[in-house]
Amino acid sequence: MDRLANTVRPYAWGSTTAIPELLGTEPTGEPQAELWMGAHPGAPSRLDRPDGQLPLDQAIAADPDGRLGKETTEKFGPRLPFLFKVLAAGAPLSLQVHPDLDQAKAGHADEESRGIPLDAPHRNYKDANHKPELICALTPFQGLCGFRRPAETADLLDALAVGALKPYADILRAARPAGEALREVFAAILTADRAATADTVAEAASAAAALADGPTPHATAYAAYADLAHHHPGDPGVLAAMLLNHVTLQPGEALYLGAGVPHAYLDGLGVELMANSDNVLRCGLTPKHVDVPELLKVTRFEPGDPAVLRPEADAGGEEVYDTPIDEFRLSRHVLAADGDPRRLSPRTPQILLCTEGHAELTGDGTLTLHRGQSAFVPAGETVTLTGQGTVFRATDVV
The missing domain is CATH 1.10.441.10 (Phosphomannose Isomerase, domain 2)
Known part of the structure; x- marks a missing residue:
């Protein structure tokens, strides 16, 4: 597992204070809209290592089965199938909809056949994938x-x-x-x-x-x-x-x-x-x-x-937000200082984000996450959580 270094996207609608407060950094005065955690090529997270930072998309491309697990690569291809964010809205975002998978495939193929550049302002379909999403409130x-x-x-x-x-x-x-x-x-x-x-x-x-x-x-x-x-x-x-x-x-x-x-x-x-x-x-x-x-x-x-x-807790204390798709699954662990360790399934790749307090991750090593910090855990690595705080867990479903 590796601690992640993540990129903040400065879209105009972003709050100037919410993400800095979460990360414990000083506001810059500029909007800070989204903190991206994942392997999206637009702003991939970096694995933070003693010898330097390695972009997560490059790490996955070099060893997709090792990072994602064979089940995930067989189902979704050699890429992380989800993108995890912290979103801080200081002003309204655009009113929008997303296509289903068949619409995305057809629309992308049509625009490709007509030679519309991917960066054209009138381009609708940048890729052939759908974009279901889940937003979970940290504040009202x-x-x-x-x-x-x-x-x-x-x-x-x-x-x-x-x-x-x-x-x-x-x-x-x-x-x-x-x-x-x-x-x-x-x-x-x-x-x-x-x-x-x-x-x-x-x-x-x-x-x-x-x-x-x-x-x-x-x-x-x-x-x-x-x-x-x-x-x-x-x-x-x-x-x-x-x-x-x-x-x-x-x-x-x-x-x-x-x-x-x-x-x-x-x-x-x-x-x-x-x-x-x-x-x-x-x-x-x-x-x-x-x-x-x-x-x-x-x-x-x-x-x-x-x-x-609202999340439903399983027997192990993991609180799961039930959604009808397989590309992602969101859950939450609320850790108590005197609580039992929480064992996380090693079946799929996962990103863990601490939003309150601190969490100790124990697997093929140990890692402490404080508020605003995150980690990538590759498929196959068993991790247990202890500490006192709140950790959100993003995975896929295979």
Whole structure:
């Protein structure tokens, strides 16, 4: 096993303080959005060794079976199938969806056949993989996730008393299949005249801000929508966001985001685990490319309440976040000073991240992780955990 040296990505929406506080470093004054742990070629972690640092992707490429285990390489190929992050949102991220595996393969093949460069701003599919993801809150964490039921959204829009929103509310309230109504309104918002939409966004944001302190069940959602308009004035994505559920996660709670589910992270610190892909189709809240026809193919217009996940402990004390895919599995160990050692299965490669206190890792050596520190444990190495703190564990499922 090896301690990891990780890269912080300085995206504009990042918090200036949350990741430095986790790592115990001084803020630079610049946004620090994501701490990447894994072997993604864009910013691979480095194995921190006495003779220097070795990028994890290079270590895996040199010995995939030895690092990942034969079962993982046979199932996912000679690469780590997940990317683990700490995500610190100081401002809203873009509203987006991710394709399923078949859509990603077809879209990538199509864009390759048309010779669209990977770095082209209008490129949708950077690779042929899907990108399911899980976000688990370390602090209270706000986000948008999936479509609210149409009738509830119609009530929310009507309460704003903005004339330009009434046709959308009428469509959502009409007696027709919910998915059809959501698709029609979503498409209409994203294809409407931009100048007229900007005026509607401004009027809706002002009304939402006025309702945010009122006795309405949607007060926190109105506050979030007003904040979106503050960060993205005139953006149609603000109106599209009003179709979505607003959710606040408490520390330890999580959301799983499968293919086609529109979502955006708004504020807070969390750990994020995802399949190793860069495929994103944006709906708004961004200056980047929005491909509405492709977006409508990928988005799943299925209303309902967001399913907030809470971990379930097994007999050994490992708290598991249950998700329906094999590329990743997130679990948590809350260690007590007088607790029994926790033995971790050596079947798959794993990344361990300490978010509170400290943890002692004992395997083919010993390693101490303090808050914000992480380690890579190759498949085949049995590790036990002791200490006093919280450790998140990222693995795959084989």
